[in-house]
Amino acid sequence: MQGDISRKLESKLDEKLFSQTRKKQLKDGFKKGKVINEVLDKRTVMTLYKLITDHIIAYVNGSVSAGKESVVFWAVDENNLDVALKIYLVSTSNFKKREQYIVGDPRFSKLKKGTKNLVYLWAKKEFRNLSQCHNCGIHVPEPIHVTNNVLVMEFVGENGSPAKVLLNSDIDEKDYHQSISIIKKLYQEARLVHADYSEYNIFKTDDGLVLFDLGSAVDLRHPNAQEFLKRDINNITRFFSKRGIAVNDPAKVLKEII
Ligand SMILES: Nc1ncnc2c1ncn2[C@@H]1O[C@H](COP(=O)(O)OP(=O)(O)O)[C@@H](O)[C@H]1O
Ligand SMILES: [Mg+2]
16 A cells, blocks of 8 residues: 555656656757656655655756766756755765765764665755855855755856856966965854865856855864865865966965964
8 A cells, every 4th residue: 555655656756747847948958857767766756856845946957967976956946046956866885985074073973874864964964064154154055955865055057057166267366365265264154174175166156256065064073174174275275376376385374274
């Protein structure tokens, strides 16, 4: 009986998701629903369906990026505003290496065992990190909602295309100083270390830099927080330096921040 209901729900939800996406085809005719089928497991599709019935989103519009551990979709809410869905993949083998960024963070001391729980926790962690930043006035995609492995946030970009990241942008000294001041504010006000701070995880927009991909960010009380901070500063300094921009000694920057 239970199985029956769940099967019915599943087929209904497939129908709903795909009819919604079919209605909104991109002009280039890209079949958006298709990707969903190939990448997402049933449970994730169920979660997306719940986001629709809970009125968090109206429909899913297409995929934006496919990584090994997460995929990002462009969706639209009921007010026709673009939102980004970051979906952490449950069927990933690579999650072991993520443990180091959760174990040791006192905010997540009660760890349930199992990949699925770790993946759900990861989504929740990124949501919390985004919220902590947003509350401190650090420019990040505004967090909207999290359910299971799906994080809903503000879409940074236009017409389903994400804004350019630093790597693909023209950059200048101002961007360097802003990058460092973001790390500083993150540490001193949001009490976080990003732990994956790089030219790949910072958008350059007309309103300045926007930091994202905060899944790995840890609380300052994490035993490796300092080491992660040092690495973050080194990485971003190396990037600007390679592009011929005058940078400060990363060791001095570290000292000044802590
Ligand atoms: N809020 C967002 N708005 C628009 N695009 C986004 C957003 N978040 C992520 N993306 C897109 O998805 C890509 C991967 O996101 P990211 O959070 O860095 O995941 P990963 O963990 O795979 O690195 C980004 O490079 C960007 O193109
Ligand atoms: Mg990233």
